[in-house]
Amino acid sequence: MRFLLDTEQRAFADSLGALLKAADTPSVVRDWSRGDPASGRALWRRLAEAGVFALAVPEALGGLGPRPVELAVAFVELGRHAVPGPLVETATAAALLSEAAAAARPPETTTAARPPEATTAALLPEATSRATPAEGPPAPPPVTPGEQHPRQPAGPDERRHPQPAGPEGRRPRRPGASEGQSLRQPGTPGGRRPPRPVVPSAHPQALLTALLRGSALATLAPEGSCALDGDTADILLSLTGDGLRLAPGHGPVRASLDPARRRTSLAGGGALLGTGIRPARALPLARLTTAAQALGVGEALLDRTLAHVRQRTQFGVPVGSFQAVGHRLADAKLALEFARPLVFGAALTLGEADVAAAKASACEAAYATARTALQCHGAIGYTAEYDLSLWLTRARALRGAWGDPDTCRAAVLDAAGRA
DSSP states (O other), rough: OOOOOOOHHHHHHHHHHHHHHHHHHHHHHHHTTTTOOOHHHHHHHHHHTTGGGGSSSGGGGTTOOOOOHHHHHEEEEEEEEHHHHHHHHHHHHHHHHHHHHHHHOEEEEEEEEOOTTEEEEEEGOOOOOOOOGGGSSSSOOOOOSSOOTTSSOOOOOOOOOOOOOOOTTOOOOOOOSSSOOOOOOOOOOOOOOOOOOOOOOOOHHHHHHHHTTTTOOEEEEESOOOOEETTOOEEEEEEETTEEEEEOOOOEEESHHHHHOOOEEEEEEEEEEEOOOOOOHHHHHHHHHHHHHHHHHHHHOOOOOOOOHHOOOTTEEGGGGGHHHHHHHHHHHHHHHHHHHHHHHHHHHHHHHHHHHHHHHHHHHHHHHHHHHHHHHHHGGTTTTTTTTHHHHHHHHHHHTTTHHHHHHHHHHHHHHOO
């Protein structure tokens, strides 16, 4: 069986990667770590416009999916660029809120499905290279509805659902986009955090709309577990024994190995959004997107390490020519290449065992690559000021998110025992 991406999926990955490269994500991560999420929220709106979270939502509810393979493609790029925030939790929350919204919506009010031509290809306008040398690198094409330069956040009146494709399968161009504007947003006077957007209501459809527009961030955790970035997220969702609840608040922030990932407990109670939505419903998609993110983190670490060992010299030759260094890098490459088909194979099936195997394999590969990257960089790899640290800490944090490797291996064995 072949697990190669098709032309449309590769173009989607390239377009999303260009958007994130232009966003200067290392600076965004450092702002987020300092408790200033303004630049992160601006990037979040761009990701929502790119349809990343809509890939987890059925077309009938305003989404583009469910498209788990394309979602995995997107999360590989998000990991490759170390994008901060509760990405996995928001995508999973969007899928669960879709279930709750569909159950609460009368059949006659269900919207018409998206036209068949509105596929991933419709999200990918032609590549352009309009920038002059004075403007820096070519402006990367946006990947979703409403063409706008990736470094310009959407205005309040521009955050809406993806529109149907036009006659030629393209999204209509949104006027008013200007080139060369920075994605990063200044903080409020005195360095205070800007106020959070107001969550519209406790109705699942209203919450889902806010996520798809990028006007709100969501975090999600099973009851009794810590949620990611509960102090920054606008929608706090708790998976309890009786269903999905909108948590009324969160507890104190707990430190994490990754400074850009802050853990909080969620307050009990809150509005019940949907019954029958148990914690097990969140695991397949959460583990799949975590695995894809870890795969992207591992690939970024390997690429950066290869560039370093080619430039750093010792005894008059690049250190990458030493056999000991080459063998460690080859092992890291093999681990990532073996994990990749497991991730995309799990995206096709979303089976419990497949997803657990993909999560264990990708996270272990990323963690092993992180250790190799640190060894090959030497002392500079330990410094927080060096960008490599952003991926090193992320690889370690993702390893334990939504089930550590031992838990995932046990899930694979349990599924095999029931077969």
